[in-house]
Amino acid sequence: MALIEMRQITHRYSKNDAFILKDFSLSVEAGQHLAITGPSGSGKSTLLSILALLLRPEAGSYILDEQSTERFGGRQRAETRLRKIGLVVQDYALLSDQSALDNVMTPLLLMGGMRRKEIIERARAGLKDVGLEEFASRKAGQLSGGQRQRVAIARALIGNPAVILADEPTAQLDGGTARMITELLLRRTSGGTALIFATHDLSLTEGFDHVVQLRS
Numbered sequence: 341m342a343l344i345e346m347r348q349i350t351h352r353y354s355k356n357d358a359f360i361l362k363d364f365s366l367s368v369e370a371g372q373h374l375a376i377t378g379p380s381g382s383g384k385s386t387l388l389s390i391l392a393l394l395l396r397p398e399a400g401s402y403i404l405d406e407q408s409t410e411r412f413g414g415r416q417r418a419e420t421r422l423r424k425i426g427l428v429v430q431d432y433a434l435l436s437d438q439s440a441l442d443n444v445m446t447p448l449l450l451m452g453g454m455r456r457k458e459i460i461e462r463a464r465a466g467l468k469d470v471g472l473e474e475f476a477s478r479k480a481g482q483l484s485g486g487q488r489q490r491v492a493i494a495r496a497l498i499g500n501p502a503v504i505l506a507d508e509p510t511a512q513l514d515g516g517t518a519r520m521i522t523e524l525l526l527r528r529t530s531g532g533t534a535l536i537f538a539t540h541d542l543s544l545t546e547g548f549d550h551v552v553q554l555r556s
Contacts, residue, residue: 341406343502343534344368344391349400351386360386361397366552368534370502373526375545376538378554384538387554388507391536392425393417405502422450426496426533428506428525432488436481440472440491443480447499466494470524486517493524503534510544518544 346366352359360383368374376384389395390402393409402409405424412420427433434443444463448454467473470490480488489509496504506525510518522537522544529535537548545551 342367343370343372343405344536345401345403346390347401347403349387349390349397349402351383351390351395351397351399361390364400368503368536370534371529371532372550373529373535373548374537375548375551376536376554377540377542377545377551379540379556382554382556384540384554385507388505388536388538391503392427392505393421422447423499424502426499426501426504428489428492428496428504428509430508430511432480432485432492434480434488434491434495437479439477439479440467440483440487441476443491444495444498447495451499462498463494466498467491469497469528470494485513486521489513489517489521490524493521493528497528497533501533503536504529506535506537508538508540510539510541523547 344366346364349361349364350359351361376387378384386395390397393412404420441460441463444466445459448459448462464473464476467476470493472487472490475483475487480491483491504525510521513521518541525535525537526547539545
């Protein structure tokens with residue numbers, strides 16, 4: 341069975357609004373790299389919010405890792421998101437007054453069950469994997485945009501999630517840095533983690549297994 345199965349997902353933000361998504365279906369296998377493209381307003385962020393269990397669709401079904409999410413309560417949605425989903429967003433969502441290391445450690449601290457020493461070691465290894473080991477003690481607010489996004493990637497990956505959801509993660513970056521971040525995400529999810537990457541920039545979709553285009 342696929343890691344993700346969405347069937348006839350439909351959503352609008354109020355009954356007077358146009359549908360953002362209508363009868364949308366999607367299947368994603370473990371380890372698959374999928375790009376979601378489309379102009380602003382086409383539903384990319386709405387789709388990723390549903391995938392991240394941050395938003396309930398108006399209709400349709402969403403099965404994640406063989407579990408139907410339809411009846412998940414708030415606590416189960418949060419726990420599933422913590423343990424199975426890594427999020428990378430365009431505004432980085434880092435604690436700017438905390439160090440890069442502290443930001444990367446956060447998911448493992450929330451999960452519990454590990455000694456702090458082991459968490460620190462894993463977080464340092466995660467920063468090393470994205471080329472930022474020397475910036476471990478620097479506050480996130482003092483890093484460049486590309487560096488902050490790499491910290492966000494290390495944080496998203498540290499819990500070995502089943503899927504990484506990247507919502508326009510390169511929108512605030514220059515072209516060269518955007519390509520570097522995209523290639524980093526592709527490389528760091530090559531071991532079996534699925535990657536769903538939303539972007540309006542078609543030039544960044546090279547190297548993905550599949551491209552799904554949404555229309556406004």
